[in-house]
Amino acid sequence: MIKYIGKRVLSAAGVLLVVSMLTFFVMQMTPGDTAYVMLTHTFFGTGDLITQEDLDIATEMYDLDRPLTVQYGEWMLGALKGDLGTSYIYKKPVMDLLKLKLPYTCILGFLAFFLGLLLAVPLGILTAVYRNRFLDQAIRIGSVLASSVPGFWLGLILIMFFSVKLKWLPVSGMNEGLKSIVLPCVTLMLGMMPVMIRVTRSSVLDVMGQDYMLFAKAKGQSLFQALLHHGVRNLLPPVITMASLQMGNILGGSVVIETVFMWPGIGNLLYNSIMAKDTNMLQGCVLTIALGYILSMICADILNAALNPKTYRGGGRMA
Amino acid sequence: MEEEQTRELWRIERLQVFFKTRGNDIMAVNEFSLSIYQGERLCLLGESGCGKSVFGMALLKLLPENAEVLGKAYYKGMETVGMSEKTFARLRGTEIAVIPQGAGSSLDPTMRCGKQVEECLRLHEKENSQVCRQKVLSLLKRLELPRLPGIARDYPFELSGGMKQRILVAAGIVCHPQFLLVDEPTKGLDWGCRDKVITLLKKLVEDEETSVLLITHDFNVAKSLADRVVVMYAGEIVEYGMREDVLERPVHPYSKGLLAALPQNGFQAIEGFSPPLDQIPKGCRFHPRCPHATGRCAQEHPNLTDLGEGREVRCFYAEG
Numbered sequence: 001m002i003k004y005i006g007k008r009v010l011s012a013a014g015v016l017l018v019v020s021m022l023t024f025f026v027m028q029m030t031p032g033d034t035a036y037v038m039l040t041h042t043f044f045g046t047g048d049l050i051t052q053e054d055l056d057i058a059t060e061m062y063d064l065d066r067p068l069t070v071q072y073g074e075w076m077l078g079a080l081k082g083d084l085g086t087s088y089i090y091k092k093p094v095m096d097l098l099k100l101k102l103p104y105t106c107i108l109g110f111l112a113f114f115l116g117l118l119l120a121v122p123l124g125i126l127t128a129v130y131r132n133r134f135l136d137q138a139i140r141i142g143s144v145l146a147s148s149v150p151g152f153w154l155g156l157i158l159i160m161f162f163s164v165k166l167k168w169l170p171v172s173g174m175n176e177g178l179k180s181i182v183l184p185c186v187t188l189m190l191g192m193m194p195v196m197i198r199v200t201r202s203s204v205l206d207v208m209g210q211d212y213m214l215f216a217k218a219k220g221q222s223l224f225q226a227l228l229h230h231g232v233r234n235l236l237p238p239v240i241t242m243a244s245l246q247m248g249n250i251l252g253g254s255v256v257i258e259t260v261f262m263w264p265g266i267g268n269l270l271y272n273s274i275m276a277k278d279t280n281m282l283q284g285c286v287l288t289i290a291l292g293y294i295l296s297m298i299c300a301d302i303l304n305a306a307l308n309p310k311t312y313r314g315g316g317r318m319a
Numbered sequence: 320m321e322e323e324q325t326r327e328l329w330r331i332e333r334l335q336v337f338f339k340t341r342g343n344d345i346m347a348v349n350e351f352s353l354s355i356y357q358g359e360r361l362c363l364l365g366e367s368g369c370g371k372s373v374f375g376m377a378l379l380k381l382l383p384e385n386a387e388v389l390g391k392a393y394y395k396g397m398e399t400v401g402m403s404e405k406t407f408a409r410l411r412g413t414e415i416a417v418i419p420q421g422a423g424s425s426l427d428p429t430m431r432c433g434k435q436v437e438e439c440l441r442l443h444e445k446e447n448s449q450v451c452r453q454k455v456l457s458l459l460k461r462l463e464l465p466r467l468p469g470i471a472r473d474y475p476f477e478l479s480g481g482m483k484q485r486i487l488v489a490a491g492i493v494c495h496p497q498f499l500l501v502d503e504p505t506k507g508l509d510w511g512c513r514d515k516v517i518t519l520l521k522k523l524v525e526d527e528e529t530s531v532l533l534i535t536h537d538f539n540v541a542k543s544l545a546d547r548v549v550v551m552y553a554g555e556i557v558e559y560g561m562r563e564d565v566l567e568r569p570v571h572p573y574s575k576g577l578l579a580a581l582p583q584n585g586f587q588a589i590e591g592f593s594p595p596l597d598q599i600p601k602g603c604r605f606h607p608r609c610p611h612a613t614g615r616c617a618q619e620h621p622n623l624t625d626l627g628e629g630r631e632v633r634c635f636y637a638e639g
Contacts, residue, residue, distance in 0.1 A: 220411040
């Protein structure tokens with residue numbers, strides 16, 4: 001088990017390395033001189049007034065004139081020591097900014113993730129048990145609707161309805177405590193729930209068709225008891241795997257949702273850093289999201305391994 | 320007559336099973352009437368697809384949703400076909416139990432074997448876990464499972480096919496049911512395991528005086544376990560009677576054919592194949608394959624004829 005986890009951690013490091021290289025070099029390929037974009041973004045609306053001297057200062061300040069490989073190498077060396085460089089636009093260490101903003105993304109993401117699971121898994125079980133009845137059909141139609149509209153649009157519609165028209169909830173930001181988290185959270189949940197409901201439903205249906213469930217019924221158990229005793233452990237693996245992917249999606253999707261709702265998390269940070277060609281900041285954000293993805297997948301693998309007796313009983317043993 | 324009534328465990332009257340499909344309804348079991356007596360071991364013999372498992376599952380009310388069961392079945396005088404799921408569930412496990420087919424798939428791969436046997440006890444007899452565990456262990460011992468008590472803590476994938484089958488036997492019988500449905504207990508087992516499972520099963524049901532309905536296509540299993548044998552063909556009973564009568568002196572051409580097809584009797588297979596259940600031939604269902612068929616067989620559907628001594632045959636030309 002420890003060997004297994006060790007392997008996963010090593011491969012995670014490899015993935016992070018590749019992600020950082022891709023982010024760095026792709027960012028350099030985007031149009032626009034880094035110093036120029038940075039300055040116009042920092043001093044908004046001053047595009048015409050920027051002189052060559054300003055550009056030189058900016059280039060000098062962030063070593064932008066050195067070869068890309070050297071720039072990347074230096075960043076990498078720093079990163080290994082826990083220093084992700086300085087943000088061009090915020091003029092602060094990237095690490096500090098992440099530490100400041102990440103909690104907000106985590107609060108929103110975890111809340112949406114766990115509330116979504118708490119709703120989606122029981123609903124998936126219900127739709128499987130009462131398949132092809134009214135509840136199943138209603139949820140199926142609802143799922144198709146919810147998953148076929150883009151998150152940002154859904155967010156805007158929710159704002160229009162609940163904030164502008166009904167005035168129940170704040171439009172954006174997070175100044176009103178719990179009230180302000182409702183809409184972004186609901187938007188993220190609606191994005192992940194349709195997938196989770198469907199995966200749970202098909203997994204439950206699969207398990208319900210198994211012989212051991214019939215045998216459980218023959219022993220005198222009700223469907224509910226049989227699902228509890230024999231169903232859960234067998235139907236969870238696909239649900240867990242899909243949930244881990246959704247966790248990643250929530251982190252990545254937060255860029256859009258946080259921008260729509262002006263939520264002060266790393267999504268917002270990421271959006272601004274792309275607009276300003278703030279390479280260091282961008283690296284920090286992308287790596288954080290990638291790390292979140294990897295961690296959630298490792299968690300899923302470990303959970304699944306723990307659920308399957310074959311992994312810890314070491315293969316088959318014959319008499 | 321009065322005594323006859325009390326000894327009767329099941330009385331099944333004209334039981335029919337349909338499967339609703341998109342095209343038309345398929346009749347899997349046709350007008351099945353039979354009594355099963357207390358303490359007897361009845362064997363339902365027939366080839367794959369003749370409806371024998373469907374009949375068994377119909378008795379236990381475990382058929383899928385698209386199945387429709389008509390007719391009556393009385394368990395100790397209680398009608399069960401129309402009985403609610405809730406009421407019937409109380410009989411399952413304690414009174415009426417099953418040893419399902421498919422040792423590999425009928426055990427939950429994520430639960431320890433001992434616990435799967437224990438489950439039934441925990442559900443029906445409100446005893447503490449220590450007592451339950453002891454009962455399970457002694458039962459596993461009677462089934463001659465090796466590595467006790469450690470084997471109770473093993474998962475199904477750690478056991479061999481024969482061992483898994485014995486775990487299933489234990490799980491079926493642990494609550495001392497009155498009636499036990501045993502569905503293909505030797506499916507997928509090699510000869511050695513087969514004999515062992517059957518011998519152990521026989522000893523167990525004799526000790527417990529359990530009534531057994533054994534479903535099999537294996538002549539030897541029927542021979543070693545059954546008191547009475549029912550031969551099924553294409554969804555209906557073609558012959559039944561005492562074991563020696565049916566297995567050694569069969570009357571129906573189909574039973575005769577089955578006997579002749581055994582290796583020790585010369586491997587002479589019956590011509591043709593049994594019909595799919597949606598293409599049942601008119602008249603006698605066996606007539607297209609019957610060597611003695613006449614014009615009457617193709618036109619008229621024969622009823623069961625009583626040959627005396629509890630023996631009935633579905634053939635116009637049967638003589639005891």
